[in-house]
Amino acid sequence: MDTVTDNHLDFEAAYARLKDVVKHTPLEYNRGLSEKYECEIYLKREDLQIVRSYKLRGAYNMISRLTDEQMSRGVVCASAGNHAQGVAFSCKKLGTKGVIFMPEITPKQKVKQTEMFGAGNVELVLTGDTFDDCLREALIYTEANGMTFIPPFDNEQIIEGQGTVGVEILDDLLDVEVVIMPVGGGGLAAGAGTYLKQNKPGIILIGVEPDGAPSMMTALKDGSPVTLGTIDRFVDGAAVKRVGEKTFLLCKEVLDDMLTVPEGKVCTTILKLYNEDAIVVEPAGALSVTALDALKDQIKGKKVVCVISGGNNDIDRMQEIKEKSLLYEGLKHYFIVRFPQRPGALKLFVNSVLSPGDDITRFEFIKKNSKENGPALVGIELKYAEDYPALLHRMEEHRFEVIELNRDQTLFEYLV
Structure with missing residues (x-):
């Protein structure tokens, strides 16, 4: 070994x-x-x-083994979540100063949790759009201030x-x-x-x-x-x-x-x-x-x-x-539906295409000046995944032109 x-x-x-x-x-x-x-x-x-x-385990184990001189200078870490909270708790418990770099996009809940565990012993610096940007700034700061960097895993x-x-x-x-x-x-x-x-x-x-x-x-x-x-x-x-x-x-x-x-x-x-x-x-x-x-x-x-x-x-x-789960399980599907230019097309779609167990979760016309006969973005949640082929068959039977967005990742990301 x-x-x-x-x-x-x-x-x-x-x-x-x-x-x-x-x-x-x-x-x-x-x-x-x-x-x-x-x-x-x-x-x-x-x-x-x-x-x-x-994450507290590794952070505390490393910080607790620093020399008195290293402790007096303080520690730095870069993290968007759990490692930051482990370092913050350790700083409070061991009585050393910590400077924690987090990306600017870090959710407020994680920022507040880190501040709470640090309880006055940590300073938070929100910088950069990505973790890599944040890490780069943290390493520069560590070097400039003679502090100890606490890495998230490779130590x-x-x-x-x-x-x-x-x-x-x-x-x-x-x-x-x-x-x-x-x-x-x-x-x-x-x-x-x-x-x-x-x-x-x-x-x-x-x-x-x-x-x-x-x-x-x-x-x-x-x-x-x-x-x-x-x-x-x-x-x-x-x-x-x-x-x-x-x-x-x-x-x-x-x-x-x-x-x-x-x-x-x-x-x-x-x-x-x-x-x-x-x-x-x-x-x-x-x-x-x-x-x-x-x-x-x-x-x-x-x-x-x-x-x-x-x-x-x-x-x-x-x-x-919940949305990602439904999509993965085949219970939620998105379509671009082009309604036929005939009276009552929307009513026909609701009454004859959808089954009693289907639920429309999203509906919006894509072109604001072509309501009632223009293309629409439609989200449908099924009761059972195996109902999907029958839904497609009814759309075809009633002459609705559809694009299955779940099968087109580019369109899905753009529209949904």
Whole structure:
């Protein structure tokens, strides 16, 4: 195994350092998921951590080990969310100053949470339109002021701190056979994965990324970290363009499998966990549970842990989450409908094309001067996904010209 694994990571020492600061989060048996997948499924509830994510572990582990001189100068980080809150809490707890750079587009809820956890010990700097812009400014500031930069994942002390999730899993369920973990930059999977493999060599470790940001999957295929050109930032807690160098080496060594899941399916999981288990998860926190369908044959009859990595989900995102879920499940469809130039066409569409279970969720004429016979943007929600072919057949039967926007990504993004 790589020397990073052998010589530098002391997870037990990190656990001792953190045990009076972070919560030992619950490992909860989930009856519904267990019955569905015919195995024993436990959820590692890092959404119940003090800052509602595991990121506190790595941040505190690193900051607590700084020298007195480094502490007097203060620390800097760049983050749009969970890492910022972990650093802010650590600064308050350890009595050092923190300067936290966040993109200007960061939701107000995350800004307020970071300020609350810092409680006067942190200064927030909102700068840049993207995380990369924000990171660049943070590194310049760190150098200019002789401070210590606290990276989000690619640091041995950060990895070591995140690895304490693995320590707790084995403490609570020694005979665990499979652990499924979300992967963004790779800190959690590298840390917890290394500890679990060192102490239970036969365990199966599986990493999960969103389809739109497959940075670890790409790195593993190419043999080294790769900077992705563009990514889908929806699963913001796991959407990075490039994984860490250190985290990649460890993940390559310890992960038995790596897979990606669609963002829409992640949204369905978020809604199910909320409606069925009253668990509020952020998109990255839902990745491990979302992967269960793809792994059902592999996990049958086994003891499985899904790491719920965080619960910082802004309520303002719930409508978007519901929409993405409906689109993924085939329950919501958008069309451009060109109504025939004959009397009663709109009435015919409502009465004869739509079935009793269909619901119009959006309707607007595209040309304001051609109402009643011009093209319209129509959103329809179905009761069952299998009703869709019949809906298309009725449109054709009644001579309505339609463009299926769900099948045309460019038009969909422009109009919907």
